[in-house]
Amino acid sequence: MAEPIATDDTLDDDRSGGARARQSPLAQRVYQLLLTMINAGDYQPDQKLPGEHELASQFLVSRPIVREALGRLRDEGLIYSRQGAGSFVKKRGNGSRVLGYAPVETIADIQRCYEFRLTIEPDHAYFAALRWNDPALDAIAAALELMHDATKAHLHREDADYAFHCAVAHATNNHYYTASMLALKDHIAVGMKFHGVSLMGPKSGLAGVFEEHKGIFEAIRHRDAEAARDLMRRHLEGSRDRIFEGKVLDLSL
Numbered sequence: 435m436a437e438p439i440a441t442d443d444t445l446d447d448d449r450s451g452g453a454r455a456r457q458s459p460l461a462q463r464v465y466q467l468l469l470t471m472i473n474a475g476d477y478q479p480d481q482k483l484p485g486e487h488e489l490a491s492q493f494l495v496s497r498p499i500v501r502e503a504l505g506r507l508r509d510e511g512l513i514y515s516r517q518g519a520g521s522f523v524k525k526r527g528n529g530s531r532v533l534g535y536a537p538v539e540t541i542a543d544i545q546r547c548y549e550f551r552l553t554i555e556p557d558h559a560y561f562a563a564l565r566w567n568d569p570a571l572d573a574i575a576a577a578l579e580l581m582h583d584a585t586k587a588h589l590h591r592e593d594a595d596y597a598f599h600c601a602v603a604h605a606t607n608n609h610y611y612t613a614s615m616l617a618l619k620d621h622i623a624v625g626m627k628f629h630g631v632s633l634m635g636p637k638s639g640l641a642g643v644f645e646e647h648k649g650i651f652e653a654i655r656h657r658d659a660e661a662a663r664d665l666m667r668r669h670l671e672g673s674r675d676r677i678f679e680g681k682v683l684d685l686s687l
Contacts, residue, residue, distance in 0.1 A: 460569035463604045463612075464493050464503035470613045472512060472523055479525035483513065494576040494597060495569075535617055538624045545683050547621045548674040554614060555599065555670060559662035562605035563654045570605035571655060577601050578651050585644045590630035592623060598647055602666075605654065625677065632676040639676065646672065 468489075471477060484492065489500045504521055507513045513521045538544060562570070580594035596619065603611040615622075633639040646669040653662035674682075 458499065458502065458569065459567050459607075460495055460573070461499050461502035461506070463570070463573075464489075464495060464499055465506050466609050466612060467493065467604070467616070468503060468507060469512065470609070470616050472507075476616075477523045479523050481523050482519070483521045483523065485520060494573050494580075494601070535621060538621050542683050542685060543621075544625050544628065545674065545678065546685065547618065547625055548670060549685075551618070551622070552667060552670050554611065555602070556663040556667040558599075558603045558606055558611055559650055559654060559666035560659045561608065561611075562602045563657050563659040563662040565607050566605040566654060566657075570601070570607075573601040574598060574605060574651055574654065578647055581644055581647055585640045588638065588640065590633055590640060590643075592626040592630060595626055595647075596622060602650070602654065625673070628677045629673050643669075643673075 468483075477483060483489070483504075486497045486500045486504070490497045493500070504513065508515065508521070512524055512526075514524050515521050536543075538547065562574075566574075577594055577598035577600075580591060581598060584591040584594060599622070600612070600615050603615045606612075633643060646665070650662060650665045650669060653659075653665055
C-alpha cells in the first residue's frame with residue numbers, strides 16, 4: 435500500500451501574516467475541534483474556555499498539545515487571554531450562521547439518529563484506517579482504555595463511548611466528519627444513555643460492546659479499511675437493535 439499523501443496539517447500555517455512553526459497533527463485536531471465548537475456556539479463571545487487541564491482530559495491529549503492549539507486560536511484572533519484568568523472567545527462580526535440538527539424529541543428521533551449515523555460513521559472507520567497517524571491512533575486507544583476500565587467496573591461511560599467515535603472521526607483527517615459528530619453530540623448522548631441502560635442487568639452486555647469497539651480499533655490499527663467499515667456498521671446496528679429490542683419503528687408514519 436502506498437504511503438498517504440501529506441495533508442494540510444503537515445504544512446506551515448501562514449494565515450496570521452507570518453510563517454508559523456509547523457503544528458503537530460494532534461494539536462491541529464484539537465484546534466479544529468475547538469474552532470468547530472466556537473463556530474457552533476458552544477462557547478459564546480467573551481465566554482471563558484475550560485482550563486488547559488480540563489481540555490486535555492476532554493480531548494484525551496497532553497496539556498502542551500492543548501496549549502499549542504490555543505496558541506493558534508489566539509494568533510488567529512479567535513480567542514484572547516486575560517492575565518491569570520484564562521482564555522476567552524473573541525467577539526466577531528455578525529452574519530455567520532451555523533447549521534444544526536433538530537433536537538431529539540421522540541423515540542423515533544433516536545432511531546433517525548442511528549439511521550443517519552449509519553450513513554456516515556462506517557466511512558469514518560474506513561478512512562480512519564487509511565489515514566491515521568500515531569497521535570490519532572493514540573487518541574482512539576485512549577478512549578478505548580477508558581471504556582475498558584469502565585467495563586471492568588461494570589459501568590457504561592457515555593463520555594468515553596462518544597470520545598471513541600469522535601476520535602475515529604478525527605483520524606479521517608476530514609474536518610467535515612468531525613464537525614458532524616460535534617453537531618450530533620447531544621443527539622448521540624440520548625441514544626447512548628438508552629443503550630447503556632439496555633446493557634445493564636444480570637446478563638450484562640458491557641463486555642460484548644467493549645469487544646465491538648476493540649474490533650473496530652484493531653481493524654483501523656491494521657489499516658483494514660473494509661473490515662473497519664463493516665465492524666462499525668455492525669456495532670451501530672447492534673446498538674440500535676439492543677435499544678429497540680430488534681423492533682425497528684416505521685418512520686414513514
